[in-house]
Amino acid sequence: AQKVTQAQTEISVVEKEDVTLDCVYETRDTTYYLFWYKQPPSGELVFLIRRNSFDEQNEISGRYSWNFQKSTSSFNFTITASQVVDSAVYFCALRRTGNQFYFGTGTSLTVIP
């Protein structure tokens, strides 16, 4: 069975603090893809990053970085020097072959000015 777990339901941080959002997944597939999406209060999910199961290189994009570790089935997301505009719900998702996505339940991040 495919499953994505985001154990952190809500996180609050003070502006400029770093914050890490955890994502743990389960799959028996050898080929799969992992994603992070951001859902601001407006409701529209915004694509942030995609990772395939054969690429364990970490990635950095500005203040965002992602740590993919197959050994622990984790794909964690770190925001450095958080800003108020980062306040949103963040979803981790798994896609297996066949295009069906499995989403975690989301982590609501509040950045306090």
Place this chain on the structure above:
Amino acid sequence: KAGVTQTPRYLIKTRGQQVTLSCSPISGHRSVSWYQQTPGQGLQFLFEYFSETQRNKGNFPGRFSGRQFSNSRSEMNVSTLELGDSALYLCASSLVGQNEQFFGPGTRLTVL
């Protein structure tokens, strides 16, 4: 390039009625997926259409149905509405061979 559009944005219906939601994917995208988002259940996959055929289906009752037209636009229909169908319904499109999905703003359905 225009993004995924969904109409209507808000809808209020009463129990027992039926509703049709519409989604226009990004130009060139042939895969359209539908999701139901509720506070309690999170994002749940409804179904995916590709080239007018349903390719994947989630675990929802038969009251939930969909279709896709030759121009890739998609509709989903919910018949005999129940209070529990109140949710944000999200549509996402993707290119053949690409992996990320791009989401529309959603239709917020309230069932009274």
